[in-house]
Amino acid sequence: MEIPDVVRRKAHAAGAADWADALPDLVADLERRWAMAVGAPYDGGTEAYVARAETHDGTPAVLKVAVPDGAGSVRHEIAALRLADGDGCARLLRHDAALGALLLERLGPSLHAARLPVPRRHAILCDLARRVWRPASGAGLPTAAEKGRALAAFITATWQRTGRPCAERTVEHALACAERRVAAHDDERARLVHGDVHQWNALARGDAWALVDPDGLLSEPEYDLGIIMREDPVELLYGDPQERARRLAARTGLAAVAIWEWGVVERVSTGLLATSVGLESGGRDMLATADHVAARPERRDLRPRSGLRR
Secondary structure, three states: OOOOHHHHHHHHHOOOHHHHHHHHHHHHHHHHHOOEEEEEEOOOOOOEEEEEEEEOOOOEEEEEEEOOOOOOHHHHHHHHHHHHOOOOEOOEEEEEHHHOEEEEEOOOOEHHHHOOOHHHHHHHHHHHHHHHOEOOOOOOOOEHHHHHHHHHHHHHHHHHHOOOOOOHHHHHHHHHHHHHHHHHOOOOOOEEEOOOOOOOOEEEEOOEEEEOOOOOEEEOOHHHHHHHHHOOHHHHHOOOOOHHHHHHHHHHOOOHHHHHHHHHHHHHHHHHHHHHOOOHHHHHHHHHHHHHHHHOOOOOOOOOOOOOOO
């Protein structure tokens, strides 16, 4: 059974080399237990082994077996998918949290493959994210305050470990934004959010779209739009980079400042992550944009130019 190189590297980096060696036997056991046949793996995965599958009654599905990370990420994903119950997200067919295994409905090509103009793509992602947002207290999910602190610690450690691939003031900027978002967390306003809303995680469902691979957080909804701020980094090198935050805020009625700050944190942390796992080109673009953004005088007034609600 072929395991993509990036997944194998991720397993080694997580101290789970034995998991990769045992994966063929684990998949064979799941085939028997869930009465399915597993086919070829998909390309492009980094956090899990993902392969085509078909159940005994001919239903097309997808098997996902996550790299163990010790952080309960699979349990959070399962909780998020169960709470969403197919609304805006892929349907969860079977799961085994102890093995990190999920069987999901099979969806079509990604939003990335549709090659839509950036504003149209962002509108689709905003509308998908809004379908996921719902009260979820007591679901056992981590909060945005926990996430913000974890991202800050990751940025500090990984920047040093990867040879300081971006400017020091860029790291300081990201840490300051993370501190403000952690302080702003409000349990009463927090909602279930997907946590990784981007064009590769939005797949076709007939004439519509559905999200896959939720992180599962209890957060201010602006966190999801911060992910959209993180993506398409090169576009932010031209013109006013904060204009995107205003546009996303106008689409959703949320706070542009919070969207912008989560975007800063996510851009730096993801750029450093990509650099650390060998995806240098993607990491380079994100960190170059992060340097550009950190070097600009930051405007705190992020109200839409048109006077639409902030």
